[in-house]
Amino acid sequence: MAGKEAPPYEITEPSVDPPPRPTWKGAKIKDKSVWFKAECGPIKLKLNPIVTISSILVIIAFILWCILERDHALDSFGSAKTWITRTFTWLYVGSQDVWAVVIIAIYFSKYGQLKLGQDDEKPEYNDGTWFAMLFACGVGVGLFFFGVAEPLWHYIGPNRYTSDKYMPDNEVAQWAMNVTFFHWGIHGWIVYVMIGIILGFLTFRKGMPMTMKSCFYPLIGDRIYGWMGDIIDIFSILTTLFGVCTSLGLGTMQVNKGLNFLNEDIEVNTQNQVIIIWAITLVATTSVITGVGVGIRRLSEICFGIGMVIMLLVLFLEDTWYILNLYCQSIGFYIQWIMQLGFHCDAFELSTKSFGAADRGRVYADGEGDGPEGWMDGWTIFYWGWWISWSPFVGMFIAKISRGRTIRQFINGTLTAPMIYTFMWLTIFGGAAIKTERLAAAEGLCCPKFNSTVLAWNSANFTDAGWDMNLNGVQLSKSNLKLCKGTEDASIACGDCEWKLMKTFIDSHETSSATVIEVVGYVNDNERWLGKYKSRDDKSHARLSCMASEEMWFATVSTYGDMGPFLCVISLAGIILYFVTSSDSGSLVIDIMSANGDQDPPIPQRVFWAVVEGATATALLVAGGSDALKALQTASVAAGLPYTIILCFVTVALWRALAMECGDLNPYGPDFAVSLVDPFSTLRPRLWLGFIKNLFIAPMTLYDVLKAHKKSALGPAIMAAVCWVAWIALIIAEIVYQFDKSLKLEGIYALAWVFYLGFVTLLTVARANIRSHYGINGNPIEDFFAAMFVYPCVLIQLETVSDKNGLAPLMPDSASKEPGYSDVMHNKNHETYA
Numbered sequence: 001m002a003g004k005e006a007p008p009y010e011i012t013e014p015s016v017d018p019p020p021r022p023t024w025k026g027a028k029i030k031d032k033s034v035w036f037k038a039e040c041g042p043i044k045l046k047l048n049p050i051v052t053i054s055s056i057l058v059i060i061a062f063i064l065w066c067i068l069e070r071d072h073a074l075d076s077f078g079s080a081k082t083w084i085t086r087t088f089t090w091l092y093v094g095s096q097d098v099w100a101v102v103i104i105a106i107y108f109s110k111y112g113q114l115k116l117g118q119d120d121e122k123p124e125y126n127d128g129t130w131f132a133m134l135f136a137c138g139v140g141v142g143l144f145f146f147g148v149a150e151p152l153w154h155y156i157g158p159n160r161y162t163s164d165k166y167m168p169d170n171e172v173a174q175w176a177m178n179v180t181f182f183h184w185g186i187h188g189w190i191v192y193v194m195i196g197i198i199l200g201f202l203t204f205r206k207g208m209p210m211t212m213k214s215c216f217y218p219l220i221g222d223r224i225y226g227w228m229g230d231i232i233d234i235f236s237i238l239t240t241l242f243g244v245c246t247s248l249g250l251g252t253m254q255v256n257k258g259l260n261f262l263n264e265d266i267e268v269n270t271q272n273q274v275i276i277i278w279a280i281t282l283v284a285t286t287s288v289i290t291g292v293g294v295g296i297r298r299l300s301e302i303c304f305g306i307g308m309v310i311m312l313l314v315l316f317l318e319d320t321w322y323i324l325n326l327y328c329q330s331i332g333f334y335i336q337w338i339m340q341l342g343f344h345c346d347a348f349e350l351s352t353k354s355f356g357a358a359d360r361g362r363v364y365a366d367g368e369g370d371g372p373e374g375w376m377d378g379w380t381i382f383y384w385g386w387w388i389s390w391s392p393f394v395g396m397f398i399a400k401i402s403r404g405r406t407i408r409q410f411i412n413g414t415l416t417a418p419m420i421y422t423f424m425w426l427t428i429f430g431g432a433a434i435k436t437e438r439l440a441a442a443e444g445l446c447c448p449k450f451n452s453t454v455l456a457w458n459s460a461n462f463t464d465a466g467w468d469m470n471l472n473g474v475q476l477s478k479s480n481l482k483l484c485k486g487t488e489d490a491s492i493a494c495g496d497c498e499w500k501l502m503k504t505f506i507d508s509h510e511t512s513s514a515t516v517i518e519v520v521g522y523v524n525d526n527e528r529w530l531g532k533y534k535s536r537d538d539k540s541h542a543r544l545s546c547m548a549s550e551e552m553w554f555a556t557v558s559t560y561g562d563m564g565p566f567l568c569v570i571s572l573a574g575i576i577l578y579f580v581t582s583s584d585s586g587s588l589v590i591d592i593m594s595a596n597g598d599q600d601p602p603i604p605q606r607v608f609w610a611v612v613e614g615a616t617a618t619a620l621l622v623a624g625g626s627d628a629l630k631a632l633q634t635a636s637v638a639a640g641l642p643y644t645i646i647l648c649f650v651t652v653a654l655w656r657a658l659a660m661e662c663g664d665l666n667p668y669g670p671d672f673a674v675s676l677v678d679p680f681s682t683l684r685p686r687l688w689l690g691f692i693k694n695l696f697i698a699p700m701t702l703y704d705v706l707k708a709h710k711k712s713a714l715g716p717a718i719m720a721a722v723c724w725v726a727w728i729a730l731i732i733a734e735i736v737y738q739f740d741k742s743l744k745l746e747g748i749y750a751l752a753w754v755f756y757l758g759f760v761t762l763l764t765v766a767r768a769n770i771r772s773h774y775g776i777n778g779n780p781i782e783d784f785f786a787a788m789f790v791y792p793c794v795l796i797q798l799e800t801v802s803d804k805n806g807l808a809p810l811m812p813d814s815a816s817k818e819p820g821y822s823d824v825m826h827n828k829n830h831e832t833y834a
Helices: 049-068 070-108 127-138 140-156 169-184 186-204 212-225 227-262 270-290 292-317 320-343 347-351 380-400 407-442 459-464 496-509 528-534 549-557 563-594 603-638 640-661 685-696 698-708 714-739 748-774 780-789 791-802
Strands: 036-040 043-047 452-456 469-471 474-476 518-522
Touching: 043 049, 043 603, 049 070, 049 227, 049 563, 049 603, 070 186, 070 320, 070 347, 070 380, 070 407, 070 603, 070 640, 127 292, 127 380, 127 407, 127 563, 140 169, 140 227, 140 407, 140 549, 140 563, 169 186, 169 320, 169 380, 169 407, 186 212, 186 380, 186 407, 186 640, 212 227, 212 640, 227 270, 227 380, 227 549, 227 563, 227 603, 227 640, 270 292, 270 563, 270 603, 292 320, 292 407, 292 563, 320 407, 380 563, 380 603, 380 640, 407 549, 549 563, 563 603, 603 640, 685 698, 685 791, 698 714, 698 748, 698 791, 714 748, 748 780, 748 791, 780 791
Parallel strands: none
Antiparallel strands: 036 043, 452 518, 469 474
């Protein structure tokens, strides 16, 4: 062979480890929020004027609507919630499961070692104080109401378990406990954990403001400081305020019922409820002025201490071994069924119900062999919407008090520990409620249907009076009275319980001139003489199912002999203080959000938002009663739907932020020069024009993009054009069909969306290929959803790359970089669309 032969081996330099991947560690984010700052003597203001003023205007408008049109508001929100249940139950249920999987994965990964703060920081509060504050803010007051009432409601039905007449009563009781555990378990707390981790991480480790818009920084960077971030904060303020106000108003009714239970001279009326609201607001305002470290901290410790005293007292006063057996048994039952319950959507109940059940002999005596179709709407979806709508409030508060803790410690404290404690609480009080209900039923204590009132009256006088009487303070008339003959000669038999009521009432109220006939009158409620049938004279057992929900707690703790009155008093104190802690922490969080995440907002602003809460609850209660409050509550729950979508994006942002911190994702690596949200968030006319153009000629743009990248363009472009044109044509055909039903085009919309998904798939492939070529982070799932929901923006992204304008860094210039790293593939000429 001519020339010099190659050496038998090749000498190379010793291998050198590649430089470490750039991380986000140490980066600080510059705050670019809009500020209004003013100072006049001792009065200082420091707030975001857009967020604050907009929130106040929306609150006023909303309150006026609920007051002036309370029936319409209640119907509108109720219909909206029902529609959400039928349409988006799968989204509520499925998303909760995904979030739980993500948090569990973070817990066991290396990300769990990251601190919500700098590496050398220590926790600000000790474990006991920290848990007391997060628990008081999150669920404390709800457990007093639902701890007794919810297990009992699930036990007495109607639901999918009680509708099965062949299910043993013990098993029904166990399912009642299990469903309650499900609603208060991992699926409930997970939303707080998600928000708490990302806000604590971005605030204490990256120096960002503690406000909800910051959660989106890992996704859209500095664009959070525009109108999109303001919308997120406004929406978060509204859901927080409405949630706290409805809890304050409805909880005030429970306090009023409790005071009446202890002393009948304290009437249940609006005047007393307004006094209670402002007493709570006054204490909450004082607490929020003193701040987290003093007022909120000490109140939370007192509340938690009171709760522990009540819980331990009932544990030892009750059959302790029964409670411990039930706790162990219920935990196992929950673990066994959590997967099935976690994914259950009531699909058949919401859609086909029990149609055709009679043909298979499966219709029971009550005509219904399955649970009611409204159960999912009234329970699971209600809870998920409620937890989610409270997530900005509770998540931000627990983030604020968790500085210096690792993510793993945070998850233990905000998910594992609360579940263990909450399950014990529900077992003690729920188990006691079910037990006393069953014992009361076994002893024949009555629970009259529809609050039956029994009369004994002379038939002639009864008729002559035109059925208008006032007996024992109860106004009766034809409109609210139905007849039922006595059991001795009845063609229509009254139930045993009603017959006992008849005999007792007759014995007590018969006059010498009366000819006895038996009449069961169905009147409104709350006749005190019926109380003896709900519980024994010594109050050792109570038929809780006869009572209003607000009374169940006090009736349950009253069954413990001489300790009953003490437990009622201390329970009332605990309920009031827990309401105070929810109100003061809610006021503080709202003020922080209105002040661009400033964790120490001026005192006048704290007072303002605390007073707004009290005034809102008062206005609704006085003008619209409980219906207006329920309308607001339903609106808050319905707000859980858009917040579910927000939390799905927060999940991606959380994982991306942690991956960048640990070097698994290059924070300064390449990204598209134009974000998906730039056409909506920036004042760049060429982006708007590009969006409009791609809205109508998307296949042509796709052809230009593929051709510019020297990829096979004609075939994909033709297929995209066919799918595109077919989609448009079939949508037009569907619109025509809606106006002219004689056309045989029923169901044509389904074919239209099949073609649209074909177009989306082609665009997904194009984006994935180009992203992979330039090393842009992402995955095909993100590509698909971006193409499906904002395909014009996707095409703008691809156009900027095809125009050879380079790529932008993933993190904007406001994130200071570590020394030694520079932008990768960053071309400063990427402002083509400027």
